[in-house]
Amino acid sequence: MLRIIYAGTPEFAVPALESLLRSEHRIVAVYSQPDRPAGRGRKMQQSPVKKFALEHDLPVFQPSSFSEGSALDDLRALNADLMVVAAYGLLLPPVVLETPRLGCINIHASLLPRWRGASPIQQAILAGDENSGVTLMKMDQGLDTGAMIASRAVAIDPSWNASDLHDALAPLGAELLLESLDNTEQALQQAQDQDDSLATYAPRLTKQQAEVDWNKPAQELLREIRAFNPWPVSYTFLDNENLRLWSARINADFEPGTPGYVVAHDADGIYISCGQGVLQLTELQFSGRNKCSAAQALNARNLSGCSLGKP
Secondary structure, three states, rough: EEEEEEEEEOOOHHHHHHHHHHHHOHHHHHHHOEEEEEEEOEEEEOOHHHHHHHOOOOOEEEEOOOOOHHHHHHHHHHHEEEEEOOOOOOOHHHHHHOOOOOOEEEEEEEOOOOOOOOOOHHHHHHHOEEEEEEEEEEEEOOOOOOOEEEEEEEEEEOOOOOOHHHHHHHHHHHHHHHHHHHOOHHHHHEEEEEOOHHOOOOOOEEEEEEOOOOEEHHHHHHHHHHHHHOOOEEEEEEEOOOEEEEEEEEEEEOOOOOEEEEEEEEEEEEEEOOEOOOEEEEEEEEOOOOOEEEHHHHHHHHHHHHHOOOO
16 A cells, blocks of 8 residues: 555546545545636635545645745655656656655656647647547656656547547546556556657647637637637637637538638538638637527627628
């Protein structure tokens, strides 16, 4: 039985924590990002990992860094064998990596060395990758550069958005973790170095990236809409008002014209000309309104002759 510290923040990290809780190993503490304001009311919100930990009476620590106050002393006092990290969001300095007896391992949502960094799920979709997966690695001082303990791939369905791929990878990470903990010390010794020459990077997403450029090909815009769902969500403008685009598909029945122009619309979609091809919007959201289907949008507003994008 191992004494394990678990460090994670978003929903992606919950399945692995839940699996550990059901295992023979002992979770001595859970680390998560500090509570932050969210939503329209800007109320302080607990992370999904913290909520789960508290529901199961696990002790929770939320330092904003390991250089503040007693954070490092608290960590050492836990006398852990291993620290498991999954989308924690806080840089771990070398002293933290060396504190647990066996070090720290990370569950990363890509097939390393492809897509090191903060947004591997979204970048896989943006790049049109056919496969993604989960890698369990031994952490070092680099950004997702540690030796690989195990990995498992999954095919990316062409209809999936980032939320769908997330939901496929999160339980896969939990499975991979438990399998590797059966013989942890041997797994760590046999970990394989990454080939740095094959590395690609997945920087943190910004809201600005999600603005649609209708001069791009429809296929590229479709990947953006899929990748940015559920955040930051692709958006454009209709008569200077923000219009969010939640889902779409390629349509080959119409000839493209001026990029951004509504070439047609019916109950199945709103058809927008792109730099190459036509994009069929199927789910969208007007400013200040709820998400709606194309048919519902057309009931609310006449889009004939409209053009999307900044004037």
